[in-house]
Each structure stands twice: as structure tokens, then as C-alpha cells.
Amino acid sequence: xxxxxxxxxxxxxxxxxxxxxxxxxxxxxxxxxxxxxxxxxxxxxxxxxxxxxxxxxxxxxxxxxxxxxxxxxxxxxxxxxxxxxxxxxxxxxxxxxxxxxxxxxxxxxxxxxxxxxxxxxxxxxxxxxxxxxxxxxxxxxxxxxxxxxxxxxxxxxxxxxxxxxxxxxxxxxxxxxxxxxxxxxxxxxxxxxxxxxxxxxxxxxxxxxxxxxxxxxxxxxxxxxxxxxxxxxxxxxxxxxxxxxxxxx
Ligand SMILES: NC(=O)c1ccc[n+]([C@@H]2O[C@H](COP(=O)([O-])OP(=O)(O)OC[C@H]3O[C@@H](n4cnc5c(N)ncnc54)[C@H](OP(=O)(O)O)[C@@H]3O)[C@@H](O)[C@H]2O)c1
Numbered sequence: 001x002x003x004x005x006x007x008x009x010x011x012x013x014x015x016x017x018x019x020x021x022x023x024x025x026x027x028x029x030x031x032x033x034x035x036x037x038x039x040x041x042x043x044x045x046x047x048x049x050x051x052x053x054x055x056x057x058x059x060x061x062x063x064x065x066x067x068x069x070x071x072x073x074x075x076x077x078x079x080x081x082x083x084x085x086x087x088x089x090x091x092x093x094x095x096x097x098x099x100x101x102x103x104x105x106x107x108x109x110x111x112x113x114x115x116x117x118x119x120x121x122x123x124x125x126x127x128x129x130x131x132x133x134x135x136x137x138x139x140x141x142x143x144x145x146x147x148x149x150x151x152x153x154x155x156x157x158x159x160x161x162x163x164x165x166x167x168x169x170x171x172x173x174x175x176x177x178x179x180x181x182x183x184x185x186x187x188x189x190x191x192x193x194x195x196x197x198x199x200x201x202x203x204x205x206x207x208x209x210x211x212x213x214x215x216x217x218x219x220x221x222x223x224x225x226x227x228x229x230x231x232x233x234x235x236x237x238x239x240x241x242x243x244x245x246x247x248x249x
Contacts, residue, residue, distance in 0.1 A: 003228075004079060006030045008062050008084065008086055020046045031043065034060070062117075130173060132174065139182060141156055181240065
């Protein structure tokens with residue numbers, strides 16, 4: 001039986017590279033995101049790579065309970081081996097923002113980065129296999145802060161804490177949960193729409209290994225935590241940042 005994998009945010013960037021990696025290994029992969037046309041295009045590209053697995057798509061917003069239930073229903077009761085909680089993203093807000101704008105910014109980013117992980121996890125838990133693997137995609141920002149208001153970074157920091165708590169709850173069930181915290185990965189939707197000046201400041205930050213990350217770098221780290229043999233590792237957050245945290249300490 002091929003392992004069954006669900007990847008939120010699987011239509012672009014890190015999620016798409018992760019989906020391609022699992023399909024190459026022969027898995028049945030379901031990519032989830034809000035834009036059906038993006039998912040369909042990603043599935044076509046992944047199939048063209050010719051892996052032995054299969055890729056399916058499901059459109060839904062993972063912050064909306066009904067749409068999360070719709071995603072679970074689309075599995076028709078089938079067991080899931082690996083859940084990758086990769087949906088997320090950031091947004092910029094100037095320091096001059098009003099209190100209302102700051103409140104909306106925080107709610108949006110907490111929802112997009114934290115609830116988008118919590119809701120599909122709680123909904124899919126009854127269908128997760130033993131051994132099951134959950135891998136959340138956090139961020140290096142969870143250790144360093146970022147932007148004027150640190151809402152994105154704080155959402156990812158809360159994700160790291162949630163991973164610890166859930167790991168303890170799930171440990172007796174054979175399900176592990178860990179997080180991967182990427183550094184700068186430019187070839188992703190995450191950086192689309194940012195100003196050239198902002199992108200230049202990111203690119204100029206020193207990365208000890210001497211290059212930015214690739215979606216494949218992050219997919220490889222996710223694959224480690226997702227491995228059936230990684231059952232003795234749970235509740236961890238792994239920096240995959242080319243050593244950036246070392247450089248800032
Ligand atoms: N790129 C970096 O430098 C970097 C660094 C650290 C951490 N990360 C994290 O890595 C993860 C993947 O991001 P990426 O860099 O690959 O950027 P990306 O290409 O923008 O991927 C994010 C994906 O999440 C999906 N998504 C967003 N909100 C969603 C929702 N409510 N429900 C379902 N899907 C949703 C998006 O698709 P739709 O818009 O179609 O829904 C998109 O496919 C994110 O959690 C991000 O915070 C990225």
C-alpha cells in the first residue's frame with residue numbers, strides 16, 4: 001500500500017516541492033490550497049516528472065471549519081500516513097498603522113499560519129495511521145521576530161509551542177509531530193508582491209552557508225520527519241536556514 005500524504009499549501013513553493021518528493025517515492029499525495037487552478041497546474045507539473053506515486057488536488061481554505069471538513073470528507077474515510085501543515089504566509093504593515101489595522105493584521109496572520117495548521121490536524125487525527133507523521137512548517141522568524149509588529153513570527157512561535165504540546169498528547173498513539181523552520185527561500189509565493197527594496201534587504205542578510213535555501217532543501221527536512229523510521233523524534237523544531245540562527249546569536 002502506498003503511503004497516503006496530505007500537504008496543505010501544496011500547490012506552490014515548498015509545499016509543491018514536498019509533494020513532488022513524496023510522489024517520486026511512490027506515495028499517494030493530496031495537495032490542498034485555496035486556488036483550484038494553481039493546484040491543477042502543480043499536479044500537472046508533478047505528474048510530468050514521472051514519479052511512481054500519484055497526486056490529487058483538493059481546493060479549500062484550511063482556516064474555515066466547513067472547508068476543513070470538506071477536505072476530510074474528500075478522503076472518504078481512508079487512512080492518512082503523513083500530514084504536512086505547510087499553508088501560511090506573511091504580510092507587511094507600516095509602523096504608522098492604526099490600532100484597527102494592527103488588530104486585523106494580527107488576526108489574519110494568526111489565522112493563516114496557526115489555525116490553518118490546528119484545524120486540519122484536529123479534523124484528520126481520527127484518520128491518522130499508527131505510525132503517523134505530522135510535520136508543520138514554521139519559520140526562522142519564530143526565533144528572531146520579523147516586520148514591524150512580529151505577528152507572523154509570533155504565529156510561527158506559537159506553532160512551535162503547539163507542536164511540543166501536541167507531541168506529548170500524541171506520543172502514546174504512534175503519531176509524531178515536528179516542525180521545520182525554514183530560513184530565506186526565495187523561489188516561493190511567500191516573496192511575491194514584496195517591494196524590490198524589501199527583497200534586496202532579505203537577499204543581503206548574511207547566510208553562513210553562502211546561499212539562500214531552495215524549496216527542495218525544506219522538502220528534504222520534511223521528508224526526514226515524515227519517515228516511518230523517525231518514530232523516536234517528536235516535539236522538535238529544526239532550523240533549516242543555512243545557519244542563520246547561529247549568525248544572529
Ligand atoms: N519562503 C520562505 O522564505 C519561507 C521562510 C520561512 C517559512 N516559510 C513558510 O513556508 C510555508 C510555505 O510557504 P512558501 O514559502 O512555499 O510560500 P507559498 O508559495 O506562498 O506557499 C504557501 C501556500 O499556502 C497556501 N495557503 C495559504 N493560506 C491558505 C489557507 N488558508 N488554506 C489553504 N492553503 C493556504 C497557498 O495557496 P493558496 O493561496 O492557493 O491557498 C500557497 O500554496 C509557509 O508556512 C511559510 O510561512 C517560508
